[in-house]
Amino acid sequence: MTPVNDDIEALKNRxxxxxxxxRAVVExxxxxxxxxxxxxxxxxxxDRNGAMTRAEEIDKSLWSQNGDGTSVPALxxxxxxxxxxxxxxxxxxxxxxxxxxxxxxxxNATVIDRLLAAGAVLVGKTNCDEFAMGSxxxxxxxxxxxxxxxxxxxxxxxSGGSAAAVAAGIVPIALGSDTGxxxxxxxxxxxxxxxxxxxxxxxxxxxxxxxxxxxxVGIFGRxxxxxxxxxxxxxxRDTHDATTAAVPVPxxxxxxxxxxxxxxGARIGFPRSLxxxxxxxxxxxxxxxxxxxxxxxxxxxxxVELPNAKYSIAVYYIIxxxxxxxxxxxxxxxxxxxxxxxxxxxxxxxxxxxxEGFGAxxxxxxxxxTYVLSAGYYEAYYGKAQQVRSLxxxxxxxxxxxxxxxxxxxxxxxAFLIGEKSxxxxxxxxxxxxxxxxxxxxxxxxxxxxGLSSNRLPIGFQLLGAYWSEPTLFKLAHAYEMARPxxxxxxxxxxx
Ligand code: GLN
Numbered sequence: 102m103t104p105v106n107d108d109i110e111a112l113k114n115r116x117x118x119x120x121x122x123x124r125a126v127v128e129x130x131x132x133x134x135x136x137x138x139x140x141x142x143x144x145x146x147x148d149r150n151g152a153m154t155r156a157e158e159i160d161k162s163l164w165s166q167n168g169d170g171t172s173v174p175a176l177x178x179x180x181x182x183x184x185x186x187x188x189x190x191x192x193x194x195x196x197x198x199x200x201x202x203x204x205x206x207x208x209n210a211t212v213i214d215r216l217l218a219a220g221a222v223l224v225g226k227t228n229c230d231e232f233a234m235g236s237x238x239x240x241x242x243x244x245x246x247x248x249x250x251x252x253x254x255x256x257x258x259x260s261g262g263s264a265a266a267v268a269a270g271i272v273p274i275a276l277g278s279d280t281g282x283x284x285x286x287x288x289x290x291x292x293x294x295x296x297x298x299x300x301x302x303x304x305x306x307x308x309x310x311x312x313x314x315x316x317x318v319g320i321f322g323r324x325x326x327x328x329x330x331x332x333x334x335x336x337x338r339d340t341h342d343a344t345t346a347a348v349p350v351p352x353x354x355x356x357x358x359x360x361x362x363x364x365x366g367a368r369i370g371f372p373r374s375l376x377x378x379x380x381x382x383x384x385x386x387x388x389x390x391x392x393x394x395x396x397x398x399x400x401x402x403x404x405v406e407l408p409n410a411k412y413s414i415a416v417y418y419i420i421x422x423x424x425x426x427x428x429x430x431x432x433x434x435x436x437x438x439x440x441x442x443x444x445x446x447x448x449x450x451x452x453x454x455x456x457e458g459f460g461a462x463x464x465x466x467x468x469x470x471t472y473v474l475s476a477g478y479y480e481a482y483y484g485k486a487q488q489v490r491s492l493x494x495x496x497x498x499x500x501x502x503x504x505x506x507x508x509x510x511x512x513x514x515x516a517f518l519i520g521e522k523s524x525x526x527x528x529x530x531x532x533x534x535x536x537x538x539x540x541x542x543x544x545x546x547x548x549x550x551x552g553l554s555s556n557r558l559p560i561g562f563q564l565l566g567a568y569w570s571e572p573t574l575f576k577l578a579h580a581y582e583m584a585r586p587x588x589x590x591x592x593x594x595x596x597x
Contacts, residue, residue, distance in 0.1 A: 210307020
């Protein structure tokens with residue numbers, strides 16, 4: 102019995118009706134995590150004991166609850182994997198870094214408390230690029246994650262372990278973080294659904310900060326409905342994070358039925374200029390075919406312009422590095438994780454700790470970020486980037502006057518080879534061309550699988566919406582899934 106083919110509601114119902122048990126489901130998930138970690142390296146910690154104990158508790162409480170008719174929590178017994186930059190009490194939170202290699206936070210992130218309150222069972226912490234900086238997972242201090250579709254290729258990043266764990270059927274749901282695409286891009290490269298919610302939709306409390314004006318916890322799932330269900334659970338105002346908004350959390354799964362979908366009246370924005378240079382021809386053809394599907398479902402396709410999108414990589418890598426240089430100043434050996442030995446005095450201890458504790462990409466970003474914030478350059482780089490960010494937001498506001506969602510590829514290419522871009526930071530950064538805009542503007546984005554390339558690598562398309570338009574994105578993504586179900590499974594999978 103594996104969770105791979107069930108959606109989470111069906112799985113929960115099978116557990117609560119007694120057809121199976123949380124124990125059996127969680128055990129198969131933990132077994133798969135352990136077995137497939139050999140080829141994939143998706144998990145940095147697998148918590149067999151904690152997960153099994155909790156599954157047994159859930160079985161017990163379901164047994165007593167069912168008797169008195171109490172409703173069963175939405176995720177009762179559902180195994181979930183958590184990116185290793187989200188704090189879970191009693192587990193490690195390394196952020197894929199040597200500097201936090203041994204860090205065990207004394208508290209849960211708010212999203213974790215909410216998952217647990219809904220009955221989820223945490224099976225482990227997933228591998229990621231160091232401090233979520235990367236697009237390939239090659240920047241983890243604990244080795245790269247392999248793509249379950251082809252282990253010579255990257256799973257995308259930075260939440261590659263979470264994406265690989267869902268794609269391989271180890272868990273039906275995983276959390277990641279998305280600062281510039283780190284949920285959507287690995288989702289596309291691994292053939293699963295990935296959501297970055299509106300900035301302020303869910304709490305960042307307990308998510309280790311990379312770039313605070315861009316960071317958001319995102320969700321991976323095998324289908325849109327599962328992702329929508331989990332968003333409803335983890336979202337909403339949190340007094341620990343002042344950037345969470347007091348916007349009511351709707352029932353995100355309402356209306357996601359299996360009936361034929363009529364999208365009459367829906368308007369899909371097509372930004373033609375983003376379908377040009379640098380886009381792989383198979384990815385382009387595949388996403389254009391999605392546009393045709395939407396047309397067939399009754400949607401109207403309208404041309405939209407995002408004139409400032411061409412600056413988004415430059416703007417992102419100024420703002421993200423500036424914020425990172427400040428956020429990462431706290432890792433100095435004094436309070437958290439690793440501390441260099443044999444440093445004769447305090448300043449040398451700081452220096453040695455950071456030199457030995459951080460990897461090359463993190464150091465590059467700290468230096469870039471410090472530079473763009475330094476006296477004399479601040480206005481020219483950081484100030485200018487903030488201005489262009491405002492223009493980009495205006496581009497989106499304008500575009501959403503004529504459409505409900507904008508369609509783009511999620512990634513310009515399918516999964517590339519491990520090592521192919523690791524010596525060329527610019528080539529690596531260009532992967533993020535379609536995803537960083539949503540973080541800069543604060544809007545939600547979802548990536549949905551739309552087929553395989555000729556060498557059997559997944560391709561994903563992205564839908565971007567206005568603030569708080571997750572219900573629209575879910576409706577459109579779900580309609581596509583119903584019309585063109587993606588049923589392929591990777592060679593490295595619990596089924597095989
Ligand atoms: N790939 C982007 C970067 O390297 C995005 C990372 C993220 O979303 N955490 O910064």
